[in-house]
Amino acid sequence: xxxxxxxxxxxxxxxxxxxxxxxxxxxxxxxxxxxxxxxDPAKAKSGDEYLYMFMVFNALTRIAPDMSVQPDLAERxxxxxxxxxxxxxxxxxxxxxxxxxxxxxxxxxxxxxxxDKATGSTARVNFLMVEKIxxxxxxxxxxxxxLPYAAFPEILGERQARVVPKERIAELPTQPVGTGPFxxxxxxxxxxxxxxxxxxxxxxxxPRLDAVTLLVxxxxxxxxxxxxxxxxxxxxxxxxxxxxxxxxxxxxxxxEVATSSWDGIIMHNRMAPFDNPKVRKxxxxxxxxxxxxxxxxxxxxxxxxxxxxxxxxxxxxSIPLKADPxxxxxxxxxAGLPNGFETTLMVPEGRPERERLGLAVRDxxxxxxxxxxxxxxxxxxxxxxxxxxxxxxxxxxxxxPTVDTSLYPWYHSSGSWNTGxxxxxxxxxxxxxxxxxxTASVEERRKLYRxxxxxxxxxxxxxxxxxxxxxxxxxxxxxxxxxxPMLWFDVRQVTLE
Amino acid sequence: MVLYTLRRxxxxxxxxxxxxxxxxxxTQVLPGNVARMILGQFATPxxxxxxxxxxxxxxxxxxxxxxxxxxxxxGDFGQSLIMERPIGPVLAEALGRSAVLAALSFxxxxxxxxxxxxxxxVRKNRPIDHAVSVFSYLGISVPEFFWGIAFILVFARWxxxxxxxxxxxxxxxxGNWFAxxxxxxxxxxxTLIAHVSRLTRSSMLETLRSRYVLAARAKGLPxxxxxxxxxxRNALLPTITVLAIDVGWLFGGIVVVETVFAxxxxxxxVAFAIERRDLPLIQATLLVITAxxxxxxxxxxxxxxxxxxxxxxxxxxS
Numbered sequence: 043x044x045x046x047x048x049x050x051x052x053x054x055x056x057x058x059x060x061x062x063x064x065x066x067x068x069x070x071x072x073x074x075x076x077x078x079x080x081x082d083p084a085k086a087k088s089g090d091e092y093l094y095m096f097m098v099f100n101a102l103t104r105i106a107p108d109m110s111v112q113p114d115l116a117e118r119x120x121x122x123x124x125x126x127x128x129x130x131x132x133x134x135x136x137x138x139x140x141x142x143x144x145x146x147x148x149x150x151x152x153x154x155x156x157x158d159k160a161t162g163s164t165a166r167v168n169f170l171m172v173e174k175i176x177x178x179x180x181x182x183x184x185x186x187x188x189l190p191y192a193a194f195p196e197i198l199g200e201r202q203a204r205v206v207p208k209e210r211i212a213e214l215p216t217q218p219v220g221t222g223p224f225x226x227x228x229x230x231x232x233x234x235x236x237x238x239x240x241x242x243x244x245x246x247x248x249p250r251l252d253a254v255t256l257l258v259x260x261x262x263x264x265x266x267x268x269x270x271x272x273x274x275x276x277x278x279x280x281x282x283x284x285x286x287x288x289x290x291x292x293x294x295x296x297x298e299v300a301t302s303s304w305d306g307i308i309m310h311n312r313m314a315p316f317d318n319p320k321v322r323k324x325x326x327x328x329x330x331x332x333x334x335x336x337x338x339x340x341x342x343x344x345x346x347x348x349x350x351x352x353x354x355x356x357x358x359x360s361i362p363l364k365a366d367p368x369x370x371x372x373x374x375x376x377a378g379l380p381n382g383f384e385t386t387l388m389v390p391e392g393r394p395e396r397e398r399l400g401l402a403v404r405d406x407x408x409x410x411x412x413x414x415x416x417x418x419x420x421x422x423x424x425x426x427x428x429x430x431x432x433x434x435x436x437x438x439x440x441x442x443p444t445v446d447t448s449l450y451p452w453y454h455s456s457g458s459w460n461t462g463x464x465x466x467x468x469x470x471x472x473x474x475x476x477x478x479x480x481t482a483s484v485e486e487r488r489k490l491y492r493x494x495x496x497x498x499x500x501x502x503x504x505x506x507x508x509x510x511x512x513x514x515x516x517x518x519x520x521x522x523x524x525x526x527p528m529l530w531f532d533v534r535q536v537t538l539e
Numbered sequence: 540m541v542l543y544t545l546r547r548x549x550x551x552x553x554x555x556x557x558x559x560x561x562x563x564x565x566t567q568v569l570p571g572n573v574a575r576m577i578l579g580q581f582a583t584p585x586x587x588x589x590x591x592x593x594x595x596x597x598x599x600x601x602x603x604x605x606x607x608x609x610x611x612x613x614g615d616f617g618q619s620l621i622m623e624r625p626i627g628p629v630l631a632e633a634l635g636r637s638a639v640l641a642a643l644s645f646x647x648x649x650x651x652x653x654x655x656x657x658x659x660x661v662r663k664n665r666p667i668d669h670a671v672s673v674f675s676y677l678g679i680s681v682p683e684f685f686w687g688i689a690f691i692l693v694f695a696r697w698x699x700x701x702x703x704x705x706x707x708x709x710x711x712x713x714g715n716w717f718a719x720x721x722x723x724x725x726x727x728x729x730t731l732i733a734h735v736s737r738l739t740r741s742s743m744l745e746t747l748r749s750r751y752v753l754a755a756r757a758k759g760l761p762x763x764x765x766x767x768x769x770x771x772r773n774a775l776l777p778t779i780t781v782l783a784i785d786v787g788w789l790f791g792g793i794v795v796v797e798t799v800f801a802x803x804x805x806x807x808x809v810a811f812a813i814e815r816r817d818l819p820l821i822q823a824t825l826l827v828i829t830a831x832x833x834x835x836x837x838x839x840x841x842x843x844x845x846x847x848x849x850x851x852x853x854x855x856x857s
Contacts, residue, residue, distance in 0.1 A: 077811055079577075079621050087579050159589035162577040166586065215623035231622060231629050232803035232811065233706055259704055259801040263688045267696045267703040 068538030069253045070520070072531070073265045073274040077232045077258050082214040083204035084156050084163040089529045092201050093278060094235055094256055096530040098139075099204030099220035102130055102149065102183075103195045105443060105528055107299070109354055111195045115144065115205055115221065116183075125190035125480055130198070132181040136244045138207045139225045146177035151208035153185075165202035168447060190480040192487065196444040201528065223249035223534050232258055248534045269294060269515050275538070276523060276531065277515040282340050282395070288515050298513045299525040300344040300351040302441035302448050305399055307505040311465045313433040315385075319501050320377040326502040327373065328410045329403065330365035335508035338399035343508035347495050349441075349448040351509045351527070356445055356488050358495035370410040382411025388435040389416055390424040396436045399507070403436070430462045438510075441527070445491055450475050453498065466503030544841065551833040558829050559611075559822060563604050566818050572596060573620045573816045594620050607819060611826075617819040619812075626823050630808070634827060636706060637797070637804035641789055643720060644727040649782055652732045656739025656778075657771060663744060671740075675733035683792050687726045687799035694722065704801035723800045727792050731785055738781050742774040749773075776847060783839030787832055 074090040083095045104114040116130040136144040153175055156163045174186040187194065197203075210219045218226045221244070224237035235256040239249055257274060259265045262281045268274045270291055280288065280296065289296050309316035309325065316322055331345035344352045345363045352359070374382060389400040397418065404414040419428055428435050439459075442448040451459040454475045455467040471494060478490040514525045522535040574590040575582060591597050595606070610617050616626035659671040678686070695703035701722060707715035746752060747770055755765045794806035805824060812820035 077807070079815065080623065082623065085577060159586045160593040162574065162586065162590040162593075164579050230632070230803060231624075232633065232807050234803075257705060257801070258803065260807070261684075261688070261704075261799045261801065264691055264704045264799060264801055267691050268705075271695055271699065271703055273702055273705070 067252045070251050071255050071274045072276045073259045074256050076260055081218045084161055084202050087164045092530045095204055097224040097237055098222045098226055100222055101199050101203045103199040105199040107526055125192055126187045128185045128194050130183045136221050137242050138221055139219045144221055145180045146183045148208050149183045149205055150175045150177050152205045163202050165200050168197050168200055192482050193444040193446045200443045224254055250537045275517045275520045280513045280515050282342055285513055293518050295516045297525040298511050299527055300353045300509050301512050301527045302349050302351050303510045304349045304506050305396055305438040307403055308435045308464055309504045310433045315383055318377045320373045322502050324370040324373040326505050327366045327370040328406050329505050329507055331363040331507040334402045337402040338395045342511045342513050345508050347499055348506055356491040358492040361499045367409050384413040385434050386415045386417050388428045388432045389418050391418045391420050396438055400436050446479055464503050468501050470497050547837050562822055562825055566821055571816055576815045616823040619817055619820045621815045621817045626820055630823055633805045633808045640723055643724045647728040648731045648735055652735025653739050655736040657743055659740040660743035675736045678729040679733035683726055683730050683795040684799050687796055690722050690726055706803050723796045723802050726796050730792055734781050734785055739778050742777050746770045746774040779839050779842055783836045786835035790828055
């Protein structure tokens with residue numbers, strides 16, 4: 043009897059100490075820039091919403107910081123030889139926060155909901171190629187596509203494709219339930235979102251924090267003051283003007299990473315003088331990509347050739363990014379414009395980076411004899427009258443989840459953005475894009491996309507001078523938090539000291 | 540007096556009805572709608588139509604309005620289209636927080652503003668009068684967002700005396716709650732005080748020149764009694780009108796101050812609703828603001844009567 047009591051006491055003590063040894067604990071406070079429009083991951087479209095979603099939900103796959111695709115809720119997957127049928131095998135024993143085990147029907151319901159027009163998900167366009175979703179057993183999901191598509195696992199890691207429990211969809215806006223490392227506790231609109239650790243999270247030992255609170259602080263000066271005083275631990279997306287000052291702060295770390303969001307110098311390929319490929323190439327050569335990033339983003343951008351960021355394994359580093367005014371002048375002379383020409387550059391108002399890029403273009407083209415008049419246009423008018431209609435304009439575009447979705451719409455002659463924006467046609471580019479989609483081997487795809495960058499540097503549709511960097515600010519006591527090219531925070535490993 | 544008050548209340552309800560129709564009409568004319576906001580810049584027309592159908596925006600306007608109106612009559616503010624949650628609790632919370640902010644600022648504007656006005660009048664053209672002028676003009680001529688950010692930089696970042704922003708429920712400690720009210724309240728007060736102090740000063744000066752003040756002085760009454768019992772009571776009448784109008788100004792200031800101080804109140808909710816074209820939320824929030832404004836004007840009129848026996852609204856025959 044006494045022995046049993048002793049054993050019991052030891053066990054009790056063990057229980058008492060065990061969690062203390064394991065859990066690092068802590069309560070992380072992150073500043074959001076605006077109130078969340080929705081708690082429903084299918085409808086999310088702002089960076090603030092992504093921050094919350096990646097803490098509460100999981101997708102079938104995960105896009106790692108190096109842009110490679112990793113297992114998340116699916117532990118493995120395989121494709122049919124024609125790349126049109128994809129089978130995903132779910133991890134067993136994953137539980138939603140309300141206790142039920144995740145199964146294949148939840149995945150089916152989640153993706154079908156995104157495909158439904160009435161849901162209003164911005165990710166719908168990525169799932170148009172999915173013809174049929176089947177759930178042959180509890181842990182298997184089969185997707186049938188209308189075209190061969192090698193990068194389909196990356197599409198399933200898309201931000202909105204978070205898997206939700208099929209019977210709790212109506213409650214998503216008010217009481218969201220996911221499988222993620224943190225559980226939803228409360229949302230006070232305009233004020234904060236409170237999340238607590240999910241003790242049953244399927245990655246054992248994670249997350250290491252006890253709780254996360256997301257605080258809505260709309261004014262950027264206030265957000266930065268809160269970071270400096272330590273009232274928040276992390277500020278997502280710092281304003282460019284604040285970065286240098288914050289770098290000097292003894293308690294703050296500034297972290298920066300290239301994303302695939304980009305600004306473009308857009309030339310209409312059917313309007314003179316940009317209908318002449320030599321003129322387009324002359325403009326491409328006249329622009330110094332690193333200087334453009336320096337002027338437009340105060341250096342917080344990464345010079346590139348296409349929306350593929352220079353940090354990506356597919357980036358072709360052999361193509362020069364520096365300006366070559368002599369070659370540009372020569373090309374203009376060959377195009378019958380030895381004295382250059384005069385043109386109007388349309389720039390959207392209220393987007394200071396793009397306005398500064400416009401100024402950089404004006405000065406760089408002046409050096410090759412092209413006179414640029416800048417015209418600023420209000421955003422609504424820009425969308426209605428300029429985009430796709432002006433000969434010469436500046437605009438910016440957000441990152442897409444895969445290299446294919448970042449390039450195909452803009453560079454393929456049938457691409458949705460190409461046909462609405464700059465009307466580029468290059469048969470070799472078309473062939474590379476179509477082949478790459480259907481190429482399962484990553485190494486083969488890398489070769490193809492490197493070749494594509496070579497081709498578009500020779501025959502550029504327009505100029506993509508840089509991709510935008512994501513710059514975040516963290517307190518020094520936060521360990522394990524990094525900026526992410528998908529614009530979210532991975533807080534699973536994070537601890538507070 | 541009671542009859543008068545009742546009649547005014549009925550008028551306010553009618554006015555709110557008219558306002559609701561007007562607001563509804565204005566939001567129909569605004570470019571863009573909530574379906575476009577949900578789908579973003581690159582939405583296709585068929586997707587917009589599908590979302591509009593789901594949200595009931597395709598129904599005839601009369602039906603949309605009727606649905607909303609009968610909801611309000613039953614005390615149901617409906618659902619926010621963008622957040623997809625009931626408006627009632629969200630609105631009540633935001634209103635409660637802003638009410639505290641507004642009430643504190645209003646009391647400060649009224650008391651400090653009147654006091655400064657009296658001091659300036661009594662010490663006319665003396666250094667203190669000029670100091671009050673400079674102080675109040677500085678407040679009114681530089682916008683709230685500047686003073687708000689300046690306040691945060693000085694008191695939170697440099698001195699570290701106060702938290703920089705946010706809101707803490709009173710249930711989590713009075714100190715935390717109050718510390719986060721100081722910044723927004725003082726900023727609002729500072730930017731509004733000029734109206735009251737300038738007006739009190741000038742009407743006080745006028746009253747001090749009047750014959751009954753001269754008579755009171757001749758009677759040998761102490762200066763304090765002359766100032767506060769005789770002069771101020773009359774000088775306050777225009778100030779009260781301006782204070783009622785200031786309630787409207789206060790709402791304008793609250794939108795800015797709540798944004799700067801990350802204070803989750805009614806002002807931010809209104810801005811959020813309008814930016815997202817969230818029709819039911821716009822209607823509900825603006826209706827509440829209209830109601831508060833109308834009631835403030837009614838209160839001012841009643842106070843007027845209480846202070847000035849020459850005005851007796853209900854007794855037309857006498």
